[in-house]
Amino acid sequence: MGVDMLTLSSHKILGPKGAGALYVREGVKVEKIVYGPLSTQQHWPGVENVPAIYGFYKAAEAALSRFDENISHMRRLRDSLIKGILEGIPYTKLNGPEGDRRAPDNVNVSFLYVEGEALTVDLSLNGVYVSSGSACTSRILEPSHVLLAIGREYEEAHGSILFKVSRFHTPEDIDYTLKVLPKSVDRLRRISSIKPERR
Amino acid sequence: MSTRVPLPYSKKVIELFRNPKNLGAMEDATVKATAGSPACGDMITFYLKIRDDETIEKATFESYGCAANIAAASITTEMIKGKSLKEAWKISWKDVSEDLGGLPSIKFHCGILAVGALRRAIRAYYEKVGRKPEWLPEDLTMEEKQALEEERMLEIMERRAKALK
Numbered sequence: 001m002g003v004d005m006l007t008l009s010s011h012k013i014l015g016p017k018g019a020g021a022l023y024v025r026e027g028v029k030v031e032k033i034v035y036g037p038l039s040t041q042q043h044w045p046g047v048e049n050v051p052a053i054y055g056f057y058k059a060a061e062a063a064l065s066r067f068d069e070n071i072s073h074m075r076r077l078r079d080s081l082i083k084g085i086l087e088g089i090p091y092t093k094l095n096g097p098e099g100d101r102r103a104p105d106n107v108n109v110s111f112l113y114v115e116g117e118a119l120t121v122d123l124s125l126n127g128v129y130v131s132s133g134s135a136c137t138s139r140i141l142e143p144s145h146v147l148l149a150i151g152r153e154y155e156e157a158h159g160s161i162l163f164k165v166s167r168f169h170t171p172e173d174i175d176y177t178l179k180v181l182p183k184s185v186d187r188l189r190r191i192s193s194i195k196p197e198r199r
Numbered sequence: 200m201s202t203r204v205p206l207p208y209s210k211k212v213i214e215l216f217r218n219p220k221n222l223g224a225m226e227d228a229t230v231k232a233t234a235g236s237p238a239c240g241d242m243i244t245f246y247l248k249i250r251d252d253e254t255i256e257k258a259t260f261e262s263y264g265c266a267a268n269i270a271a272a273s274i275t276t277e278m279i280k281g282k283s284l285k286e287a288w289k290i291s292w293k294d295v296s297e298d299l300g301g302l303p304s305i306k307f308h309c310g311i312l313a314v315g316a317l318r319r320a321i322r323a324y325y326e327k328v329g330r331k332p333e334w335l336p337e338d339l340t341m342e343e344k345q346a347l348e349e350e351r352m353l354e355i356m357e358r359r360a361k362a363l364k
Binding site: 113114115116117118121122125134135136137139141143148153154155157158190191192193194 | 208213216217219222223233237238239240241242243244261262263264265266268269305308353356357360
């Protein structure tokens with residue numbers, strides 16, 4: 001890939017939180033950012049989180065077995081969810097590209113006239129678990145810097161929702177989501193103090 | 200996106216979020232006031248119907264914001280029903296938080312915004328009728344200042360963002 005460094009997160013491949021990996025190309029020097037004793041290797045002090053690392057290893061193993069099959073499966077679910085949302089719900093915008101240049105498991109959509117945190121709560125009350133790039137879902141009360149960096153307006157970031165599909169999801173999960181989602185969005189748009197017709 | 204940890208919302212907040220009381224615009228409102236902005240991701244609009252004796256006959260809200268924001272706006276409309284403007288003025292963000300069963304600290308700003316919007320509405324009423332009661336302070340209260348700061352800060356950030364594009 002020709003990179004100098006690469007980070008990998010365990011939880012992004014359905015492994016446990018608390019473990020990650022850093023690839024550093026030979027010859028690249030990295031400065032320490034955390035100092036302390038008990039160092040078994042030069043970059044990071046402290047005792048390794050062995051259970052999490054083992055979980056990370058098992059997650060990687062599982063992710064790599066039947067890899068192509070899983071990727072196709074995720075892409076199909078991803079694309080049917082994207083289509084269902086963009087065609088079925090007005091004032092929505094896909095964040096990021098479609099098709100091959102898009103991560104197979106990622107559906108990130110901005111719902112205008114709705115705030116993201118409220119939508120994540122409403123969806124969770126209906127059995128659908130997602131996250132959002134709104135300021136109110138961030139611990140520092142700032143909207144997703146990634147969405148702002150790709151040129152989205154603040155409102156679009158506040159209304160953004162991230163759905164992740166996995167090899168464990170089924171087309172029925174997508175159907176259920178597409179049943180529940182428009183109702184939640186509608187309800188919150190009725191509560192909202194900003195409405196398309198008032199603009 | 201930061202990892203989202205589900206917030207310890209109280210039962211009351213979830214209840215009001217699911218079934219907000221006094222929701223919707225009021226056609227025949229005496230006054231209407233808004234605090235916050237869509238750019239903040241935090242915005243509350245109150246509609247008040249005020250009787251001649253300066254008591255609040257009816258109050259409704261609309262809100263663009265998180266679950267706590269919606270609950271705070273809704274509970275505020277319940278708290279002020281039937282009260283005189285003088286009594287309604289005294290409601291603080293802590294009262295709102297308490298009535299909601301306690302807001303998590305990261306959500307205090309929702310109670311503050313609700314009070315900011317309410318006080319704006321009360322000021323708007325007195326401007327409309329051209330009177331100024333002695334109990335109405337000249338200077339903005341903390342909750343009103345916070346709303347203003349939020350609105351201004353976003354303006355500044357948006358301008359900076361546009362300049363970079």
